[in-house]
Amino acid sequence: MLQRAPKLGKNAKPLLIATLAIFTTSFVALTIYDPQLVKFHVIDRFKDLGPGSDPSGNGILDSLLRGSQIEASGNNTVTPFSPHDARNFIMTEKQCEASFPGLFVEIDRTVADRMSRKITLEELEAVNSTTYGYFRGIIYNQQLYVSKMVDPNFSRGFATLMAMHRAIVTSPEPLPNIEFTFNTADFIDEPAATWTYARRFDETLNWLMPDFGYWSWPEPKVGSYDEIRIKALMAEESMPWDKKIPKIVWRGATLKLPVRLALLDRTNEAEWADVKALDWGNPESKEHDLLSMSDHCHYRFVAHTEGHSYSGRLKYLQQCRSVVIAHELEWVQHYHSLLVSEGPNQNYVVCKRDFSDLEDVIKDLRANPKKAKRIADNSVKTFRDRYLTPAAEACYWRKFIKAWRSVSFEPKLLDEAGNFRGVPIESFILERRTDWAPY
Ligand SMILES: *[C@@H]1O[C@H](CO)[C@@H](O)[C@H](O)[C@H]1NC(C)=O
Numbered sequence: 001m002l003q004r005a006p007k008l009g010k011n012a013k014p015l016l017i018a019t020l021a022i023f024t025t026s027f028v029a030l031t032i033y034d035p036q037l038v039k040f041h042v043i044d045r046f047k048d049l050g051p052g053s054d055p056s057g058n059g060i061l062d063s064l065l066r067g068s069q070i071e072a073s074g075n076n077t078v079t080p081f082s083p084h085d086a087r088n089f090i091m092t093e094k095q096c097e098a099s100f101p102g103l104f105v106e107i108d109r110t111v112a113d114r115m116s117r118k119i120t121l122e123e124l125e126a127v128n129s130t131t132y133g134y135f136r137g138i139i140y141n142q143q144l145y146v147s148k149m150v151d152p153n154f155s156r157g158f159a160t161l162m163a164m165h166r167a168i169v170t171s172p173e174p175l176p177n178i179e180f181t182f183n184t185a186d187f188i189d190e191p192a193a194t195w196t197y198a199r200r201f202d203e204t205l206n207w208l209m210p211d212f213g214y215w216s217w218p219e220p221k222v223g224s225y226d227e228i229r230i231k232a233l234m235a236e237e238s239m240p241w242d243k244k245i246p247k248i249v250w251r252g253a254t255l256k257l258p259v260r261l262a263l264l265d266r267t268n269e270a271e272w273a274d275v276k277a278l279d280w281g282n283p284e285s286k287e288h289d290l291l292s293m294s295d296h297c298h299y300r301f302v303a304h305t306e307g308h309s310y311s312g313r314l315k316y317l318q319q320c321r322s323v324v325i326a327h328e329l330e331w332v333q334h335y336h337s338l339l340v341s342e343g344p345n346q347n348y349v350v351c352k353r354d355f356s357d358l359e360d361v362i363k364d365l366r367a368n369p370k371k372a373k374r375i376a377d378n379s380v381k382t383f384r385d386r387y388l389t390p391a392a393e394a395c396y397w398r399k400f401i402k403a404w405r406s407v408s409f410e411p412k413l414l415d416e417a418g419n420f421r422g423v424p425i426e427s428f429i430l431e432r433r434t435d436w437a438p439y
């Protein structure tokens with residue numbers, strides 16, 4: 001069913017869906033009513049694939065799947081990127097490169113780093129698989145499988161898998177088969193050839209994937225990425241730049257982190273700041289002090305602080321036409337190479353890590369409103385309307401998958417007994433586990 005027929009007739013899609021529905025329904029019915037089939041279905045043993053066959057070799061599988069590998073769509077028209085394409089998930093690699101030329105710096109860095117010492121299965125297996133937030137998976141013939149998950153703690157891992165799944169199934173070009181591990185924790189103790197949301201500047205082993213927020217961050221009700229983008233646009237509409245409050249805003253849990261405590265300390269009672277610590281355990285604090293992400297857009301200056309490591313909030317702040325003011329960062333995310341802190345293309349402002357120069361920075365920006373507006377406009381142009389669009393994220397994932405394969409190995413989908421080594425994402429996302437007794 002993976003075949004992309006480029007010239008499907010208008011009615012072909014509903015017909016296809018109907019056929020699929022009938023097929024699926026009858027299959028489910030059969031599985032339920034025929035105990036023998038259930039048994040067969042639960043314990044797949046492909047013993048009859050042929051004399052001396054080794055199912056874990058990819059040969060048999062590949063020959064079975066050959067007819068269903070997708071073909072490139074052929075639309076390689078390169079047009080200048082416009083917000084019209086913000087949710088265009090079907091760009092080819094060539095279109096992605098033309099639309100987002102600065103997006104792949106981090107990918108190029110890791111590829112260059114591993115070109116001469118490729119990632120092996122042994123190295124992948126040596127990644128610490130007992131830490132919470134660990135996932136292992138396979139992409140095979142444009143299909144995502146999950147083979148291991150360790151205590152996901154939050155929704156993050158599922159968000160990341162859904163984002164990958166979207167980038168895979170919308171790809172207008174074939175993607176290579178890969179095997180990978182990723183970790184959703186704020187940071188991992190031992191840097192490794194695994195995918196993480198951030199790395200320290202001096203750690204070069206980790207591969208940076210877009211964080212979970214590009215799908216959704218439901219726990220604090222921050223919302224899905226598109227929801228946040230729409231709400232930020234609405235906030236801009238109701239309070240354009242001229243009407244914005246000329247203060248710096250920040251809300252968050254301090255978590256006893258020095259950078260956050262420093263920000264509170266430096267802005268204490270300042271007339272130019274609206275900075276408050278949130279106490280998530282205190283209903284009154286939540287009632288009075290909580291600001292939605294889009295409420296932040298009502299301020300001209302928005303503060304960014306790191307958390308236990310990176311803070312995914314930056315991309316939300318960058319949805320506002322406001323000046324992002326951050327302390328010197330110690331953690332890198334996949335798109336951070338696009339941050340510019342000076343010159344005509346400046347798109348954010350950097351303070352000292354202890355915020356000791358924050359007051360001067362705000363005074364300067366207040367005294368130079370044209371400069372402040374230019375920085376905010378540059379931020380919108382670079383981030384909200386280009387590099388932080390869902391289209392850019394899908395492009396990044398596909399490039400990332402290709403890059404990983406270019407310095408790693410061809411995975412096996414089947415084990416020696418002929419069983420799938422992972423659960424297809426369609427089932428995994430429903431069960432949220434890789435193994436369960438039929439029920
Ligand atoms: C080809 O791709 C470009 C860029 O993604 C898009 O704007 C255009 O509509 C596409 N053309 C066709 C015929 O699909």
Ligand SMILES: *[C@@H]1O[C@H](CO)[C@@H](O)[C@H](O)[C@H]1NC(C)=O
Nearest residue numbers: 127128129130131132189190
């Ligand atoms: C893997 O991580 C866990 C938890 O972080 C740690 O306790 C353990 O020592 C690590 N294992 C190895 C082999 O480093």
Ligand SMILES: *[C@@H]1O[C@H](CO)[C@@H](O)[C@H](O)[C@H]1NC(C)=O
Nearest residue numbers: 132133151152153154185186
């Ligand atoms: C994640 O789950 C493990 C096991 O339940 C727990 O020990 C750990 O503290 C959790 N971590 C976070 C950040 O909640």
